[in-house]
Amino acid sequence: MRIIVLIFIFLILASLFSALYYLIKDKGQSERTVKALTVRIILSLTLFALLMLGFHFGWLPQRSV
Template identity: 60%
Template sequence: MKILAILLLLSILYTLGSAVYYMIKDKGNSTRMVKALTARVILSLTLFAIMMLWVYVEYIHGT
């Protein structure tokens, strides 16, 4: 389960980096940056939902 969280976190960082790359390379002439940021938001929400589920089933302990 921890590997899943780490993979999602790395995917989030990758999409953030690709968004920065597309912003610099395309100079606002395409929608690739928006698509990369949309993917980042979806991955972040997925990671948050999975962690909330883990707390609910007591895989990890909340405060």
Template identity: 60%
Template structure:
């Protein structure tokens, strides 16, 4: 249950970062660096989520399910 909560929290943070980048892009008219910083945070969170999922599969926290 803890891993599911962590995944959901990371996904919400990724989406929030994406929408904050959209807001900064609209407010700054593409001239500020806040948009790039928000997108960098989004990419970092996505990479972190991917690494945590891979570690979860490797250590057996997330079970492998086949068809």
């Protein structure tokens, strides 16, 4: 599960930096920045749901302090 979370974080960061690249390159004249940020939001929501399911089904252990 840890590897899957790390992959999602890497994809989220890659999408964020691609949006920054498109913003600089296109100077706000195209839709590519919006599409890259939309992909980032979808990946973030998917990761959040995956973490919630992981805690619910016990795939991720809960640490007690």
